[in-house]
Amino acid sequence: MDILHAFSPDNIRFIFEGFYMTLKVALISIVLSFVVGCIAGTIRYTRLPVISPILGVLVELLRNLPLLLIIFFARFALPDVGIKLGVVNSAIVALTLFEGAMIAEIVRSGLNSIDKGQIEAARSSGLSYMQTLWHIVLPQGLRRMVPPLVSQFISLLKDTSLAVVISLGELMHHAKIVIGQSYSYTIPILLLVAVLYFLVNYALSLAARRLETRLV
Amino acid sequence: MPDFSIFTDYFPIYMKGFGNTIVASIIALIGSFVLGTIIAVFRISSVKLLNWIGTAFVEFIRNIPLLLVVFVFFYGLPSVGVTLSGFVCGTVGLTVYTASFIAEAIRAGIMSVPRGQTEAAQATGLTYIQTMRYVVLPQAVKIVIPPLSNQFLNLVKNSSVLGVFAGFDLMYFGDQIASETYATFDTYVIVALLYLVLTLPLSYMALRLERKLAQTG
Amino acid sequence: MISKKWVASCFTFLLAIGFVLSGCGNTAQTGGGAASAPAGSPAASSAPSGTTAAGGGFALDDIKKRGKLVVGVKYDTKLFGLKNPTGGEVEGFDVDMAKALAKEILGDEKKIELKEVTSKTRIPMLENKEIDMIIATMTITDERKKQVEFSDVYFKAGQSLLVKKGSPIKGIADIKKGTKVLAVKGSTSVINIKAKSPDATILEFDNYQDAFSALKAGQGDTLTTDNAILYGMMAQDKNYEVVGEPFTDEPYGIAMKKGETALQSTVNEALKKLQSNGEYKKIYEKWIGQSPS
Numbered sequence: 001m002d003i004l005h006a007f008s009p010d011n012i013r014f015i016f017e018g019f020y021m022t023l024k025v026a027l028i029s030i031v032l033s034f035v036v037g038c039i040a041g042t043i044r045y046t047r048l049p050v051i052s053p054i055l056g057v058l059v060e061l062l063r064n065l066p067l068l069l070i071i072f073f074a075r076f077a078l079p080d081v082g083i084k085l086g087v088v089n090s091a092i093v094a095l096t097l098f099e100g101a102m103i104a105e106i107v108r109s110g111l112n113s114i115d116k117g118q119i120e121a122a123r124s125s126g127l128s129y130m131q132t133l134w135h136i137v138l139p140q141g142l143r144r145m146v147p148p149l150v151s152q153f154i155s156l157l158k159d160t161s162l163a164v165v166i167s168l169g170e171l172m173h174h175a176k177i178v179i180g181q182s183y184s185y186t187i188p189i190l191l192l193v194a195v196l197y198f199l200v201n202y203a204l205s206l207a208a209r210r211l212e213t214r215l216v
Numbered sequence: 217m218p219d220f221s222i223f224t225d226y227f228p229i230y231m232k233g234f235g236n237t238i239v240a241s242i243i244a245l246i247g248s249f250v251l252g253t254i255i256a257v258f259r260i261s262s263v264k265l266l267n268w269i270g271t272a273f274v275e276f277i278r279n280i281p282l283l284l285v286v287f288v289f290f291y292g293l294p295s296v297g298v299t300l301s302g303f304v305c306g307t308v309g310l311t312v313y314t315a316s317f318i319a320e321a322i323r324a325g326i327m328s329v330p331r332g333q334t335e336a337a338q339a340t341g342l343t344y345i346q347t348m349r350y351v352v353l354p355q356a357v358k359i360v361i362p363p364l365s366n367q368f369l370n371l372v373k374n375s376s377v378l379g380v381f382a383g384f385d386l387m388y389f390g391d392q393i394a395s396e397t398y399a400t401f402d403t404y405v406i407v408a409l410l411y412l413v414l415t416l417p418l419s420y421m422a423l424r425l426e427r428k429l430a431q432t433g
Numbered sequence: 434m435i436s437k438k439w440v441a442s443c444f445t446f447l448l449a450i451g452f453v454l455s456g457c458g459n460t461a462q463t464g465g466g467a468a469s470a471p472a473g474s475p476a477a478s479s480a481p482s483g484t485t486a487a488g489g490g491f492a493l494d495d496i497k498k499r500g501k502l503v504v505g506v507k508y509d510t511k512l513f514g515l516k517n518p519t520g521g522e523v524e525g526f527d528v529d530m531a532k533a534l535a536k537e538i539l540g541d542e543k544k545i546e547l548k549e550v551t552s553k554t555r556i557p558m559l560e561n562k563e564i565d566m567i568i569a570t571m572t573i574t575d576e577r578k579k580q581v582e583f584s585d586v587y588f589k590a591g592q593s594l595l596v597k598k599g600s601p602i603k604g605i606a607d608i609k610k611g612t613k614v615l616a617v618k619g620s621t622s623v624i625n626i627k628a629k630s631p632d633a634t635i636l637e638f639d640n641y642q643d644a645f646s647a648l649k650a651g652q653g654d655t656l657t658t659d660n661a662i663l664y665g666m667m668a669q670d671k672n673y674e675v676v677g678e679p680f681t682d683e684p685y686g687i688a689m690k691k692g693e694t695a696l697q698s699t700v701n702e703a704l705k706k707l708q709s710n711g712e713y714k715k716i717y718e719k720w721i722g723q724s725p726s
Contacts, residue, residue, distance in 0.1 A: 014518040064369070064415035065408055066376035068387060073404050076394065076557050080401035084561045158281035165380060165639055167508075167549050172283060178518055179291070180509065180642045182670070183649040186292050194280050194288075201279035294650040302636065302652070382636035382647075392637055395553045395619030398580065 006185035007192070011178045015189070018174030019196055025088065025170065026157040029095035033156065034149075036096060037103025044104060045111040046133070055104070062101035068162050070094045075166045091163040099156045106152065110145040111137055143212075150208035154201045161197075171196065223406050226393050233389035234410050240307045240385060241372045241414070247311035248371065249364075252318030257348060259323050270319070277316035282374055285309040290381045306378035306385070314371045321363040325356030358429055365422035372414050386410055490693030493538075496565055502539060504531040505550035505564035509642035511665030512720050513570050516549070523547050526720040527568040530587060530687075533712055534568075537703035551640045553619040556580055559690055566700070567688040570662055572621045582693055583686035584700045587713075590659035591679025592622050595648065595666055602655050604677030608633050615644045615653035622658040625681050641666075648673070659683045661721070 040055050062070065074097075075090035085093060114137050122132040164172040175193045179185050223230065258270030277285065286309035290302060300308070329352050337347040379387030390407035394400045496502055506527045507514035513525040528547065536542040548564050555567045559581060570590075573583045596602050608614060610632035616623045618637045627635060636653055638644040645666050648656045656663070663675045687704075689696050707713040717725040 010519040014521075060416075060419070061412075064373070064419055065411055066373040066387065068376040068379065069390075069404065069408055069411065072391070072394075073408070076554070077401040077404045079557060079561050084563075086563065154279065158279075161281040161283040162377075164283070167551065167554065172281070172287070174518075176642055176646070177509070177516060180646060180669075181518070183295070183646070186295060186646075186650075190284070190288055190292055194276075194284060197280045197284065198276060202275065205279075290652065291646055291650045294652065299651045380639070382638060382652075388637075391553075392618055396624070398556060400557065 002182060002184035003188045005182070006178070006188040011181075011185075011189075014174050014178060015171070015192060015196075018169060018171040021168065021174075022157070022160045022170040023200070025091055025095070025163070025168070026160050029092050029099065029160075030153050030156055032092070032096040033099035033103055036100035038107055040100065040104035041107025042111065042133075042138075044108045059101045059104045062097055063105065065098075067094065067098045067159055068165065070098050071162055071166060087163075087166055087168050090166060091160065091168050094163075095156055095159060099152060099159075102152050102155075103149065106145055106148045107141070110148075111141040113144060114140055146208060146212050150204060150211075154204050157201060157204070158197065223402075226389075229389050229393065230386070230406065230410065233384065233386035236303065236378075236384050237372075237375050237386040237411075238414070240303065240310065240378060240383070241375050244307050244310040244314060244371055244375070245368055247307075248314035248318050248367075251311060251315035253322055253353075255315060255319035256322035256326060259319065260326055274316045274319050277313060278320070282309060282313045282377055283380065285313050286377055286381055302382035303378060303384055306375070306381055306383040310371060310374060310377070313374070314367055317367050317370075318364060321360050321367065322356065324363075325358075325360035326352055328359045329355045361429055362422070362426045365418070365425055369415060369418050369422060372418060373411070376411075490690070490695045490697075492565055492690060492693040492696045493699055496538065496696070500539065501544050501546055502531070502535040503546045503548060503563070503565045504534075505548050505555050505558055505567045505569055506531060507551070507569045507641070508549040509551075509640045510570060510662050511669050513662065513665065514568075515665075523549075526588070526716060527570065529716045529719070530707075531568050533707055533716065534566075534687075534700060534703050537706060538699060551619075552617050553639065555688070559688060562690070565689070565696070570659060570685060571688050572659070572683040573686040574621055577688070581688040581691055582697045583688055584697060585704055586684040586686055587704055588661065588685040590661040590683040590685060592625055592657060592681040592683055593660040593663055593675050593679045594677055595656040595658075595663040595673055596654065596676055597648070598672055598674050600654065600676075602676060605629060605680045606677075608655070612655070613653040615647050615656040616658060617641055617644055620658060621681075621683065626657050629680065645669075659685075664721075 040059060043055055044052055044059070046052070071091065071094040074085055074094040075087065078085060078090075118136055118140075119132055122136045123129070127135070160168075160170055161172045163170060164176070167173065171193055175189050179189050255270045255273055258266040259274065261267055261270075286306050289300060289305040289309050293300065293305075333351055333355070334347055337351045338344070342350070375385060376387040377383075378385035379391055382388065386407055390403055394403040397403065506523060506525070508516040508523055510525065513527045514523055515525055516523050531547065532542040532545055535545040548558070550558055550564070550567060550569050552569075552571075555564075555569055555571065556577075558564050559567055567581075570588075571577075572590075573586065577583070594602065594605065594608075601607065602612070608626075608630040612630070612633045614626055614630070614633050614635050616626060616635055616637055617640060623635060623637060626633070636647065638647060641658065641662060644653075644656055644658075647653055649670065656666070660675055660679050667673055667675060687700055689700070704713075707716075714725060717723075
């Protein structure tokens with residue numbers, strides 16, 4: 001275990017460059033997948049004809065496939081049908097689609113969990129469907145969704161590591177390059193990487209807990 | 217339209233990968249359930265050390281990527297003299313990783329069983345272990361099944377990580393075939409279909425289980 | 434009704450199927466089957482109005498218009514294309530060749546952009562036009578000629594074996610049933626080793642870095658690829674050595690998109706020039722340490 005050389009300033013800087021890429025891709029994908037997921041989930045909840053069933057099939061398809069496969073597909077298979085995505089974009093697209101599908105389900109079941117009695121009461125007091133949705137269902141639904149949503153975001157951050165297979169220069173990729181310099185670097189570098197992932201995700205879950213208590 | 221000659225030419229290889237994915241998933245499924253239950257019991261135990269071990273395990277493993285876990289087993293373990301194959305590393309990593317989530321789900325289930333029951337059971341002379349086994353866990357199981365079935369679905373999808381570590385699973389062979397034939401679209405579509413054969417039924421079963429449990433309440 | 438018995442028998446059934454399936458199927462088969470024309474490859478190009486040099490294709494014009502040559506190189510192969518964490522530069526024989534070509538085609542060796550490729554990703558990236566050419570330890574084979582245009586040979590390598598010092602393996606003859614051989618997905622080395630030693634267990638990885646790390650971790654008995662790449666690994670870690678004579682010929686070529694014959698002839702002209710003006714010899718000696726044969 002060559003800790004001294006493993007943690008040379010150059011190596012540390014290189015590791016952090018990878019970490020930065022992880023955070024960047026994760027953040028963009030979290031925002032995009034949240035938007036996509038909310039829209040898809042709400043549409044699924046409203047059971048709009050035509051769009052809802054189609055979305056349903058898409059969501060089920062994406063939810064039931066390994067993310068690794070979706071990443072490969074986005075990068076290497078889509079070009080065969082004309083859609084050419086670079087490394088970073090493939091990672092973002094794959095993550096957005098996969099996590100978006102997961103979030104769509106979370107949103108849908110969160111909205112479904114709102115007591116029907118509330119909706120009936122709202123409708124009978126004159127609110128339109130959209131008003132009911134916007135003022136009664138969504139606010140309460142969103143509150144319930146916070147824990148599973150945050151859990152999904154943490155998942156997303158961890159899943160950025162899978163993009164190492166398409167040569168995305170994120171944390172795992174840079175860690176592998178540093179380890180490639182000497183086998184004795186393996187344990188120290190892996191420990192550093194584990195700590196970095198842990199810190200970010202643990203912080204996220206703590207923030208979520210605080211958010212939850214504020215919203216309830 | 218996918219060119220199915222890719223499928224027929226390489227059929228035995230796809231099947232070998234498919235088979236290994238199933239084997240790895242089932243082993244990890246059973247293993248993570250057992251390990252998860254043990255960790256859950258640790259976490260609610262009043263013995264401080266066990267408590268600490270359980271919490272540390274769950275909090276640490278939950279927050280790091282599965283890829284990293286398997287990476288440590290595959291590339292790191294040999295430095296202390298233990299060299300395991302890609303398949304074993306992947307399956308063990310999958311087990312350990314999934315166990316941390318299952319432990320949490322089971323813990324939530326156990327905590328949902330009213331304390332009164334535990335107290336009553338122990339008052340009638342049952343030991344702690346007997347209480348767990350005959351009174352608490354069976355009731356906890358009902359709360360636990362929906363998140364559990366979700367985790368098992370994740371497990372099957374996550375098994376694809378074996379492909380990165382020469383684990384001879386479906387992902388590995390699919391990748392290999394795609395690299396050699398350059399028929400990437402067709403190959404990955406076939407791999408996707410094969411995964412769906414495993415995951416869609418699991419998804420459906422999980423849904424039915426949830427509905428059934430919601431009824432019996 | 435989903436009873437416990439039903440679930441248990443389902444699992445046992447699946448487990449049984451799983452064991453049966455994983456038992457059959459022969460890993461040695463992947464290499465042999467020359468698959469039907471891959472769906473993704475471009476049809477024979479129909480580039481009409483070509484460019485100045487003999488031949489067709491628009492790539493040369495694009496490069497000149499862009500003012501920059503985009504080359505796919507390896508980032509994980511010492512001596513040919515290796516990304517150095519210190520400074521982040523990519524260095525190697527292939528890289529210097531790329532720069533020399535940029536100088537010949539565009540007049541300035543700085544008018545170049547390097548992108549990372551692996552044996553698996555290089556052809557897809559070329560076909561997507563993400564790169565103008567591949568200079569990444571790529572062996573010229575008839576199979577690949579169907580997919581890309583190759584330049585003349587710019588490096589002669591041969592497949593060989595890398596082992597830990599003291600290993601009982603001394604050459605290709607020592608690779609038997611049960612020997613674990615490490616290689617990279619999509620490389621010719623995989624196909625060759627499967628043909629030469631069909632009983633051995635081949636573990637394939639995404640790139641050479643992963644394969645070498647696996648060798649260092651003891652996950653395999655030997656690593657096989659072109660000797661040039663293996664010499665690079667030897668330079669990185671003195672505990673490993675190349676053994677045995679090369680058992681294949683691996684002539685490296687620069688790959689360009691199919692149909693880009695104008696670019697191809699320009700590159701060949703440039704290569705000849707580098708040979709005659711001594712640049713090639715300089716680059717060769719810098720990285721390989723000997724004179725080119």
